[in-house]
Amino acid sequence: MTTKPTPRVRVPAKAAAGELIEIKTLISHEMESGQRKDSQGKTIPRKILNKFSASFNGKPVFSADWQPAISANPYQSFFFKATESGEFTFTWKDDDGSEYTAKNKITVG
Amino acid sequence: MSSGLTRRSTITAGAIAAFASLLGSRLAFADEKAVEAEIKKLYGDKKLGEGKIKLDVPEIAENGLVVPVNVEVESPMTEADYVKAVHIYADGNPLPGIVSYTFTPACGKASAATRMRLAQTQNIICVAEMSNGSLHMAKANIKVTIGGCGG
Numbered sequence: 001m002t003t004k005p006t007p008r009v010r011v012p013a014k015a016a017a018g019e020l021i022e023i024k025t026l027i028s029h030e031m032e033s034g035q036r037k038d039s040q041g042k043t044i045p046r047k048i049l050n051k052f053s054a055s056f057n058g059k060p061v062f063s064a065d066w067q068p069a070i071s072a073n074p075y076q077s078f079f080f081k082a083t084e085s086g087e088f089t090f091t092w093k094d095d096d097g098s099e100y101t102a103k104n105k106i107t108v109g
Numbered sequence: 110m111s112s113g114l115t116r117r118s119t120i121t122a123g124a125i126a127a128f129a130s131l132l133g134s135r136l137a138f139a140d141e142k143a144v145e146a147e148i149k150k151l152y153g154d155k156k157l158g159e160g161k162i163k164l165d166v167p168e169i170a171e172n173g174l175v176v177p178v179n180v181e182v183e184s185p186m187t188e189a190d191y192v193k194a195v196h197i198y199a200d201g202n203p204l205p206g207i208v209s210y211t212f213t214p215a216c217g218k219a220s221a222a223t224r225m226r227l228a229q230t231q232n233i234i235c236v237a238e239m240s241n242g243s244l245h246m247a248k249a250n251i252k253v254t255i256g257g258c259g260g
Contacts, residue, residue, distance in 0.1 A: 020217045033226070035203050061215045064223070067206040069199060071175045071224040078210075081186075081217025 005029045005049070009090055011104040015082035019108075023054070024077040027092055027100065033068035049100075051093040052076050057086040082108045139205040144198040144234050147205050151196070155244055157236065162195075162247035164235050173227040173253040178207070181220040182237045182245070186212075192219035194238040201231025228256045 007027040015021050027049065034046025046068060053063035062078045085108045092100045148157075165179035182192045191214045197207040212219050219237075230252045237245045 033203075056215065059213075059215065060211075061213055062221070063211045064221065065209040066223075067208060068204060069202050069207040069225050069227075071226050074223065076221065076223050078212075078221040079216050079218040081215060 003028070005092070005094075005100050007090065007092060007100055007102040009088075009102045009104055011088060011106055013105075014107050017083060017108055019082050021080050021082055021106075022077060023080055023088070024075070025052070025054075025090060025102075026073065026075050028073050029092075029094075031068070031070060031072045031074060035068065047095050049074060049092045049094055051091075053091050053093075054078070054080075055089050055091075056080065057084075058089075061088075082106060084108050138201055138203055138228065139199070141200045141232075143205040144200050147198060148196070148234075148236055152236075152238070152244060155242075157244045157246040159246065161245045162235055162237050164233065164247045164249045166233055166249050166251055168250075169252045169254065170227060171254045173229070173256045175224050176227050176251065176253075177222065178225050178233065179220070179222040180210075180235055181218070184219050184239065186214050186217055186219060188214050189240070191216075191240045192237055193240050195219070195221070196236045196238075197225075198234045198236075199225070199227060199231055200234065201229045202227060207233075227251060227253045229253055 005028050010024040012021050029049050032044055032047040036044045038044055048068055049066060051065055054061045061080060064076055066074060085106060088104045090102045161183045163181040170176040178197065180195055182195060184190060184192045192212045195210040198205045199207055207225050208223060210221050233249045233251060235247045
């Protein structure tokens, strides 16, 4: 249950200049909503990934602020217009302060 | 005289407390007003236009734990004209918020997809903020067979 979240990201390795690509991300995380109760009737404290952000060559591209209503093992997809080669950095922020990152390179041309 | 007043006020206080607890249990779920309040918090009384947003959700969700939600906003996505933010709300979950996206012109297309939890049959409300400050709204109803809040 409490294994370290592993991010998985799908970015095409190559794209033509000006091509619109779809980026799909998935990370394993229980996303405890803070609404559930344990067998003793006590509320299980909230622990979710509250922010996902993507940047390309250091410039922010897209971000999502997740609420407890996001499903466990959160999936997020979005688009990017490829103009130059470079590297994506994806960051997930946890309620407990930890951060998980993934990096993906893309070649344009 | 004063003792009579105390007695009366005690009864009134008790009645209020009972009513409040009744109300409290009913307010365990957000409602349309809570969603409106959330939107107001961000944008005040600004007018919400129709159109431009394509909110793609299933009509019927068999499992409320994982409901796909895909939103696409019509926009050229240039430096001069792009979609700044998109907020998605639910009016029948314990909390009204689901997700808030921020887009940049580098996205090329203002579209994003994720998966959400829904506690019961309810409306999904989507608000998009354009770079010129105008707002658009879309709404969709989802029938949920099994709620996704766990017991």
